[in-house]
Amino acid sequence: MALLSRHLTLSLQRSLRLVAPGCRYVSQTATKTVSEFEYDAPSMKTPVPGPRSKELTRQLGEIQNVGAINFFCNYEESRGNYLVDADGNRMLDLYTQISSVPLGYNHPALMKALTNPNNLSAFVNRPALGMMPPENFPEKLTESLLSIAPSGMTRVQTMACGSCSNENAFKAMFIWYKNKERGTNDPSPEETSSCMINQSPGCPDLSILSFMGAFHGRTMGCLATTHSKIIHKLDIPSFDWPIAPFPRLKYPLEEFARENAQEEARCLEEVEDLIVKWRQKGKPVAGIVVEPIQSEGGDNHASADFFIKLRGIARKHGCAFHVDEVQTGGGATGKFWAHEHWGTDNPADLVSFSKKMLTGGYYHRDELQPDKSQYPHLLSRARGQGTFCAIDARDDVTRDKLLLKIRDKGVLLGGCGEKSIRFRPALVFKEYHAHQFLNIFNDVLSQYK
Amino acid sequence: MALLSRHLTLSLQRSLRLVAPGCRYVSQTATKTVSEFEYDAPSMKTPVPGPRSKELTRQLGEIQNVGAINFFCNYEESRGNYLVDADGNRMLDLYTQISSVPLGYNHPALMKALTNPNNLSAFVNRPALGMMPPENFPEKLTESLLSIAPSGMTRVQTMACGSCSNENAFKAMFIWYKNKERGTNDPSPEETSSCMINQSPGCPDLSILSFMGAFHGRTMGCLATTHSKIIHKLDIPSFDWPIAPFPRLKYPLEEFARENAQEEARCLEEVEDLIVKWRQKGKPVAGIVVEPIQSEGGDNHASADFFIKLRGIARKHGCAFHVDEVQTGGGATGKFWAHEHWGTDNPADLVSFSKKMLTGGYYHRDELQPDKSQYPHLLSRARGQGTFCAIDARDDVTRDKLLLKIRDKGVLLGGCGEKSIRFRPALVFKEYHAHQFLNIFNDVLSQYK
Numbered sequence: 001m002a003l004l005s006r007h008l009t010l011s012l013q014r015s016l017r018l019v020a021p022g023c024r025y026v027s028q029t030a031t032k033t034v035s036e037f038e039y040d041a042p043s044m045k046t047p048v049p050g051p052r053s054k055e056l057t058r059q060l061g062e063i064q065n066v067g068a069i070n071f072f073c074n075y076e077e078s079r080g081n082y083l084v085d086a087d088g089n090r091m092l093d094l095y096t097q098i099s100s101v102p103l104g105y106n107h108p109a110l111m112k113a114l115t116n117p118n119n120l121s122a123f124v125n126r127p128a129l130g131m132m133p134p135e136n137f138p139e140k141l142t143e144s145l146l147s148i149a150p151s152g153m154t155r156v157q158t159m160a161c162g163s164c165s166n167e168n169a170f171k172a173m174f175i176w177y178k179n180k181e182r183g184t185n186d187p188s189p190e191e192t193s194s195c196m197i198n199q200s201p202g203c204p205d206l207s208i209l210s211f212m213g214a215f216h217g218r219t220m221g222c223l224a225t226t227h228s229k230i231i232h233k234l235d236i237p238s239f240d241w242p243i244a245p246f247p248r249l250k251y252p253l254e255e256f257a258r259e260n261a262q263e264e265a266r267c268l269e270e271v272e273d274l275i276v277k278w279r280q281k282g283k284p285v286a287g288i289v290v291e292p293i294q295s296e297g298g299d300n301h302a303s304a305d306f307f308i309k310l311r312g313i314a315r316k317h318g319c320a321f322h323v324d325e326v327q328t329g330g331g332a333t334g335k336f337w338a339h340e341h342w343g344t345d346n347p348a349d350l351v352s353f354s355k356k357m358l359t360g361g362y363y364h365r366d367e368l369q370p371d372k373s374q375y376p377h378l379l380s381r382a383r384g385q386g387t388f389c390a391i392d393a394r395d396d397v398t399r400d401k402l403l404l405k406i407r408d409k410g411v412l413l414g415g416c417g418e419k420s421i422r423f424r425p426a427l428v429f430k431e432y433h434a435h436q437f438l439n440i441f442n443d444v445l446s447q448y449k
Numbered sequence: 450m451a452l453l454s455r456h457l458t459l460s461l462q463r464s465l466r467l468v469a470p471g472c473r474y475v476s477q478t479a480t481k482t483v484s485e486f487e488y489d490a491p492s493m494k495t496p497v498p499g500p501r502s503k504e505l506t507r508q509l510g511e512i513q514n515v516g517a518i519n520f521f522c523n524y525e526e527s528r529g530n531y532l533v534d535a536d537g538n539r540m541l542d543l544y545t546q547i548s549s550v551p552l553g554y555n556h557p558a559l560m561k562a563l564t565n566p567n568n569l570s571a572f573v574n575r576p577a578l579g580m581m582p583p584e585n586f587p588e589k590l591t592e593s594l595l596s597i598a599p600s601g602m603t604r605v606q607t608m609a610c611g612s613c614s615n616e617n618a619f620k621a622m623f624i625w626y627k628n629k630e631r632g633t634n635d636p637s638p639e640e641t642s643s644c645m646i647n648q649s650p651g652c653p654d655l656s657i658l659s660f661m662g663a664f665h666g667r668t669m670g671c672l673a674t675t676h677s678k679i680i681h682k683l684d685i686p687s688f689d690w691p692i693a694p695f696p697r698l699k700y701p702l703e704e705f706a707r708e709n710a711q712e713e714a715r716c717l718e719e720v721e722d723l724i725v726k727w728r729q730k731g732k733p734v735a736g737i738v739v740e741p742i743q744s745e746g747g748d749n750h751a752s753a754d755f756f757i758k759l760r761g762i763a764r765k766h767g768c769a770f771h772v773d774e775v776q777t778g779g780g781a782t783g784k785f786w787a788h789e790h791w792g793t794d795n796p797a798d799l800v801s802f803s804k805k806m807l808t809g810g811y812y813h814r815d816e817l818q819p820d821k822s823q824y825p826h827l828l829s830r831a832r833g834q835g836t837f838c839a840i841d842a843r844d845d846v847t848r849d850k851l852l853l854k855i856r857d858k859g860v861l862l863g864g865c866g867e868k869s870i871r872f873r874p875a876l877v878f879k880e881y882h883a884h885q886f887l888n889i890f891n892d893v894l895s896q897y898k
Contacts, residue, residue, distance in 0.1 A: 052584075059587040063595060063604055065818055068579045075570040075583050086584040097577040110573045115564060121524040123572075124559045126807065128546040130517045134524050135501075135535040138508040146512060155512055160610050167612075167668040171685055178684040187683055195682040196661075198673055203687035212645075219616040221669030224647055233644040234636055235627040236620055238652035239686060358575065369514055 037108060038080030043090040050087025078105035099295070099327050102356040110358075129158065145361070150323075150337050150351045151344075153363040162326040162354035163217030166289070169350045169362040170221050173287035173320040174206050176368050180318070180438055183382045183391075206286040207239065207278055209271065209319070211246040213297030216289055216324050225289050228296040242274035242285065246294055247302045264306040268313060275317045279431070287320035287349075288313075292338035295327045304342040311347065318435025320368065323348040330356030366446045378402075378445060381420075389423040390416065402444060409440045486557060487529030492539040499536025527554035548744070548776050551805040559807075578607065594810070599772075599786050599800045600793075602812035611775035611803035612666030615738070618799045618811040619670050622736035622769040623655050625817050629767070629887055632831045632840075655735040656688065656727050658720065658768070660695040662746030665738055665773050674738050677745040691723035691734065695743055696751045713755040717762060724766045728880070736769035736798075737762075741787035744776045753791040760796065767884025769817065772797040779805030815895040827851075827894060830869075838872040839865065851893060858889045 049057065053071040060066050072086035081104050083093040093105075103110060113119060122134055129137070145156045157172075159165040188201070195202025210216065210225035217223065218232055224239040226232055247264045250256035275285045290310065294300035314321035328338035330353070339347040349368055354360035381392040393399035399419045406413055416422045425433065498506065502520040509515050521535035530553050532542040542554075552559060562568060571583055578586070594605045606621075608614040637650070644651025659665065659674035666672065667681055673688040675681055696713045699705035724734045739759065743749035763770035777787035779802070788796040798817055803809035830841040842848035848868045855862055865871040874882065 056582075056584065056587055060582065060590075063587065063590055064606060065579075069582065070580050072584045072586070073576065073581050075574045075576060076567060078570075078574065083581075097575055097581065100575045100577065105574050106570060107573070111569065114569060114573050118525060120560065120563055121527075121555060124556070124563050125524045125527065125554050126546055126549045126804075127522065127524060128549065130514075131519050132522050132532075132546065133505075133509065133518065135505065135521045137521070138505055138512065141509075141512055157513055161613065163616075164610065164612065164668060170669070171667075174686065175684045191683060192679050195679060195684075195687075196676050197692055198682075198687035198690060202679075202683055203685060206684075206686050218620075219613060219668040219670060220619070220673075224669075227645050230641050230644060230651075233647075234640060234651055235624045235644075235655075236652060237623065237655050237688060238644075238647035241647060243646055355575075 037106075038104070039082040039090055042082070042092050045089050046087045048085060048087075048089055048091075050085065050089060052086040056086060075105065080104035080107075098355070099332060100355040102330055102358065145357075145359075145363075148336055149363050150339065150347060152346045152348075153351065153365055155366060155369060156361055156363045158359060158361040159354070161360050162352070163219045163222050165326065165352040165354050165360040165362050166216045166225075166322075166324060167219050167221045169322050169352045169364070170208055170225075170287065170289070172350065172362070172364060172368050173208065173322060174204070176320055177206060177284075177286035177318075178204060180442075185382070205283045207241040207283045208322075209242045209244060209274060209278075209285045209288045211244050211290060211294065211297075213246050213294050213300060214289070214291060215294070215296030215327075216291075217326075226296075228294075228298075240283065242278045244271045244274055246297070246300055247306060249301060249303075260303070261305075264302060264309075267302075268306065268309050271310065272313055272317075275313070275319065279317075285317065285319045287322050289322040289324055291324050292328050292341070293333070304344075307339070307342050307347075308344055311344070314349075315439050316432050316436060318432070318438060320349040322350040322352065322362075324352050326352055326354045326360075329353040332356065367442045378448060384423070387423065387425050387427070387429055390420045392417075393419045393421060395419050398448075402448070405444045405448070406440060409444060411437055411440050486555075487553070488531040488539055491531070491541050494538050495536045497534060497536075497538055497540075499534065499538060501535040505535060524554065529553035529556075547804070548781060549804040551779055551807065594806075594808075594812075597785055598812050599788065599796060601795050601797075601814055602800065603815055604818060605810055605812045607808060607810040608803070610809050611801070612668045612671050614775065614801040614803050614809040614811050615665045615674075615771075615773060616668050616670045618771050618801045618813070619657055619674075619736065619738070621799065621811070621813060621817050622657065622771060623653070625769055626655060626733070626735035626767075627653060629891075634831070654732045656690040656732045657771075658691045658693060658723060658727075658734045658737045660693050660739060660743065660746075662695050662743050662749060663738070663740060664743075664745030664776075665740075666775075675745075677743075677747075689732065691727045693720045693723055695746070695749055696755060698750060698752075709752070710754075713751060713758075716751075717755065717758050720759065721762055721766070724762070724768065728766075734766065734768045736771050738771040738773055740773050741777050741790070742782070753793075756788070756791050756796075757793055760793070763798075764888050765881050765885060767881070767887060769798040771799040771801065771811075773801050775801055775803045775809075778802040781805065816891045827897060833872070836872065836874050836876070836878055839869045841866075842868045842870060844868050847897075851897070854893045854897070855889060858893065860886055860889050 049071040056072045057066050057069050060069065074084045074086055074088075077084040081092055082090050083105060084090050093101075118136065127134055141156060141158075145158070146154075149156065157168060159168055191202040193202065194200060208225055210227065212227050214226060215228045216225045218226065220236065220238075223233065223236060224241055227243055245267050247260070247267045249260045249263065253260060271288070278285050288310065290307070291297075292307070311321050313319075323339050325337055325339065329351070330336070332338075333341065335341055337351065339351070350362050350364045352360075352362040378394050378398060379391050380394075381390075383390055393402055396419045399415055399421060403413055403415060403421065414422045414424065498520040505521045506515050506518050509518065523533045523535055523537075526533040530541055531539050532554060533539050542550075545553075567585065576583055590605060590607075594607070595603075598605065606617060608617055640651040642651065643649060657674055659676065661676050663674060664677045665674045667675065669685065669687075672681065672685060673690050676692055694716050696709070696716045698709045698712065702709060720737070727734050737759065739756070740746075741756070760770050762768075772788050774786055774788065778800075779785070781787075782790065784790055786800065788800070799811050799813045801809075801811040827843050827847060828840050829843075830839075832839055842851055845868045848864055848870060852862055852864060852870065863871045863873065
């Protein structure tokens with residue numbers, strides 16, 4: 001796969017540079033691979049769309065919007081890398097249903113999985129998974145989705161499609177952010193009553209920061225973070241959320257190292273400015289959502305350094321960091337997850353997926369669990385005036401252990417009384433220092449046995 | 450089915466009235482029905498959740514939120530009306546995965562449909578239906594979903610789940626509303642540029658009117674019209690959209706006819722007030738969404754008269770009328786669609802479905818087609834000052850035919866020039882008269898051959 005990627009990139013670069021206009025570049029390295037169930041080459045019988053596709057488009061036009069139809073397919077006859085259309089044209093498919101077919105068409109292993117009676121019973125009986133899951137659900141999740149969980153993520157929430165995966169990841173970030181603000185307190189009566197009529201404080205003015213050119217789906221929450229095509233957005237009410245520029249790198253990278261580093265720095269600076277601006281507006285950024293490679297927006301890449309710094313900005317400002325791998329996940333970039341190219345153990349707080357995974361959902365770090373009551377077994381009696389704050393631990397042993405663990409992560413705190421932890425920051429302590437502390441505190445609490 | 454409903458209602462009413470506290474009411478009419486593939490009675494081996502379900506809940510708790518888990522199921526062993534749990538308890542299931550199992554568990558006809566190789570290839574190959582649908586797609590849609598289309602609806606858009614069905618129905622209403630406002634004009638440059646950054650006029654301040662107690666899904670657009678449980682709403686940013694009271698009827702209906710009619714009139718009056726108020730706020734109501742029976746909100750019913758009048762209010766004010774049949778559709782109310790009980794030929798502009806339909810989507814009237822350019826082949830040169838407006842028809846024959854058809858539907862208009870239609874309303878002409886006209890005009894145009 002790395003070979004393919006390298007060959008493809010080099011070939012494309014070479015053809016762009018060396019081939020005179022009008023010349024047709026023919027790859028010297030193309031080799032014929034025929035697996036037992038695949039075809040051996042394209043075979044074209046008509047222009048595309050052919051007459052049968054055109055007639056079917058006319059028929060479907062009576063029932064549905066057909067503005068985006070390319071042609072009709074014969075999925076039974078399609079095999080491996082070859083898609084067969086309704087006119088019998090066989091095409092080498094390098095687009096795979098917008099990157100959604102993991103192992104080619106009609107792969108025998110997938111056909112087998114789908115006809116397995118145990119799996120069939122889940123399809124036909126439509127279990128309400130949140131209430132009455134099938135007996136083998138924990139085991140199946142552990143064997144499948146959790147066995148390939150991104151680094152640092154121990155939990156997964158399944159969903160039926162990419163949009164629902166991102167919508168629910170957004171909701172998890174909002175809930176996490178508000179829980180963090182609330183600490184150990186219950187929601188106030190004002191919050192519980194106002195939320196039922198869509199008003200704050202129950203439905204708070206929080207935002208998600210996204211990037212120009214991003215595509216995260218087309219339901220209304222996702223759509224507020226999607227900025228790739230006018231036709232997706234026009235006429236649909238939206239949220240006033242911040243939108244940062246995504247780096248526009250120049251290629252080949254080795255010739256533009258300095259310009260590209262400047263471009264990425266400019267975008268990161270803008271991200272930080274927007275976070276501050278939206279906080280001042282009263283619409284704090286609860287989370288940042290980003291694709292490891294902007295796909296719908298034009299296959300825009302950025303360096304590992306960019307993403308690692310972006311993740312750092314999220315932590316500094318107390319925003320959750322959501323990596324949308326709906327299109328990139330599942331092996332297509334040469335790693336199972338595209339973010340693995342960043343080479344960091346702690347790439348994100350949430351990673352969403354769908355398409356080639358043939359299901360949908362999001363992985364998340366432990367503290368992003370939506371209904372998590374924030375450590376009431378460990379902490380109580382949060383109190384304070386100004387910066388002069390305290391919280392009680394369960395007992396003196398817990399308090400002392402927490403203090404040590406927190407110090408090991410780089411934060412100094414004091415104890416007081418029998419089992420209290422006291423906070424005495426300097427008067428130059430800013431909101432982002434509070435987020436720094438809270439992120440570390442959360443890490444320690446979530447690992448505390 | 451009508452018999453069951455009648456027996457069940459009468460039995461429940463009788464038991465509520467006649468049975469002394471502490472007495473157990475036993476239905477006299479319960480009869481044992483055993484189909485060849487079903488069990489014959491419940492059979493309980495442990496309390497529910499049993500030890501195996503408890504252990505599985507603990508295991509799943511390591512991976513997912515388990516706050517809503519009731520118990521784990523053995524779907525392979527479940528049959529017909531009987532659900533078997535992970536501890537071998539067999540229960541008569543009157544809840545069916547929140548009303549999602551149309552023909553009981555593992556119905557042989559459904560198993561057969563699912564293992565049909567032609568259907569399998571669609572599951573395993575994940576076609577991007579909007580771009581490259583399978584060859585048999587128009588035929589399958591016509592045979593299946595269109596054969597049971599609600600009255601007045603000729604088009605259907607398929608979706609993967611109930612939330613996506615409603616989200617996309619909402620988007621169709623917004624787009625329809627804006628197209629109606631725009632007439633034959635293209636979107637302005639201000640609209641196309643502002644929509645990419647979530648701002649008006651491209652992302653307009655439009656709203657959907659919903660009812661207190663409603664449940665339309667949990668993605669962010671749907672959630673703004675859902676008002677049934679605090680836990681669904683709390684901490685999630687929302688839209689400032691109007692919420693009307695849903696009638697609270699008193700039972701038995703025959704004893705409270707007058708009170709119930711008053712209650713319904715009160716709710717309808719409030720609907721109209723809210724539409725006016727939100728228009729004045731600059732957030733016009735593009736559509737009204739309602740369940741034929743509020744399910745999640747407490748099984749709240751209203752009369753056919755209520756829904757017919759509500760539909761009339763929608764037309765009067767130029768709002769689309771969306772009936773959410775995600776839970777009620779598919780036969781459970783004794784009609785295929787619950788709105789058939791209203792006895793009207795023109796129940797709605799959109800009807801969404803999922804659950805028992807084992808797919809999802811929405812039906813809609815022809816003019817709600819999202820990408821429809823508004824009759825440019827018939828109309829052009831919309832122009833006017835104040836109420837002094839005109840539009841040109843394609844030719845004089847078309848103009849004259851349109852004028853007659855529009856008059857047949859109760860609107861008087863005049864011709865002028867070679868092929869123009871002139872509008873000369875009185876100075877007491879209000880916005881809702883304009884909507885009345887536009888609805889009728891749209892009906893005529895959409896039927897014009």
